[in-house]
Amino acid sequence: DQQVKQNSPSLSVQEGRISILNCDYTNSMFDYFLWYKKYPAEGPTFLISISSIKDKNEDGRFTVFLNKSAKHLSLHIVPSQPGDSAVYFCAASVSPPGNMLTFGGGTRLMVKP
Amino acid sequence: DGGITQSPKYLFRKEGQNVTLSCEQNLNHDAMYWYRQDPGQGLRLIYYSQIVNDFQKGDIAEGYSVSREKKESFPLTVTSAQKNPTAFYLCASKKDPLVPISGANVLTFGAGSRLTVL
Numbered sequence: 001d002q003q004v005k006q007n008s009p010s011l012s013v014q015e016g017r018i019s020i021l022n023c024d025y026t027n028s029m030f031d032y033f034l035w036y037k038k039y040p041a042e043g044p045t046f047l048i049s050i051s052s053i054k055d056k057n058e059d060g061r062f063t064v065f066l067n068k069s070a071k072h073l074s075l076h077i078v079p080s081q082p083g084d085s086a087v088y089f090c091a092a093s094v095s096p097p098g099n100m101l102t103f104g105g106g107t108r109l110m111v112k113p
Numbered sequence: 114d115g116g117i118t119q120s121p122k123y124l125f126r127k128e129g130q131n132v133t134l135s136c137e138q139n140l141n142h143d144a145m146y147w148y149r150q151d152p153g154q155g156l157r158l159i160y161y162s163q164i165v166n167d168f169q170k171g172d173i174a175e176g177y178s179v180s181r182e183k184k185e186s187f188p189l190t191v192t193s194a195q196k197n198p199t200a201f202y203l204c205a206s207k208k209d210p211l212v213p214i215s216g217a218n219v220l221t222f223g224a225g226s227r228l229t230v231l
Contacts, residue, residue, distance in 0.1 A: 002155070004155065006155075009153060034219065036222075041122075041224070041225065041227075042224050042225070043117070043119075043203055043205075043222030043223050043224050043225050044156075044203070044222050045222070046219040046220070046221075049219070089155065089156065091155075091156075100158060100161070100171075101156075101158075101220060102155070103148075103155030103156040103157075104155050105153055105154050105155045106153075106155065
């Protein structure tokens with residue numbers, strides 16, 4: 001039973017437009033959410049995060065929105081660039097004890113020039 | 114530059130053989146983790162260690178073993194008991210296992226090792 005789901009396995013966007021990647025979770029105990037970006041044959045790299053006490057966090061072209069009532073978060077990339085083409089993983093954690101990250105299945109983003 | 118080094122990058126194994134994947138970090142991180150990635154699935158936790166000489170099973174530990182004799186090293190052995198070992202394996206570390214995950218205390222990943230069973 002996946003506690004973190006990314007229902008879109010892939011997304012194709014034109015360069016310059018907005019990319020919206022979605023993530024749903026079922027565990028109401030999750031209190032911290034992260035997005036990781038992964039290129040082929042490389043490890044994931046941390047992109048942006050949000051605490052459950054916030055509903056939005058912005059870092060340059062990347063914005064993460066959290067809707068706790070819907071147990072949904074999204075990552076917006078504006079404007080999208082070809083270098084953004086990668087697999088994006090949503091992850092969630094519960095504060096101690098444990099501190100483990102639960103990952104979604106990933107969404108492959110393709111930004112076309 | 115500090116980071117996590119995983120080796121080998123690619124590994125082929127015959128059925129029935131044990132193989133060991135190496136993970137070394139020079140970040141002075143206390144906690145280390147092993148994840149497995151399969152196509153279309155999220156990263157699943159195999160084992161983790163918060164301190165030297167101590168480690169805990171993750172969600173899918175069956176068929177795997179680890180050791181943590183040094184702070185810098187956390188090798189993973191894929192045993193013959195693992196029925197479906199072909200996957201991409203990722204090692205990660207975190208500075209302080211007791212501090213909540215945050216933007217300043219995130220998991221740092223290695224580049225991964227791809228294991229294929231022939």
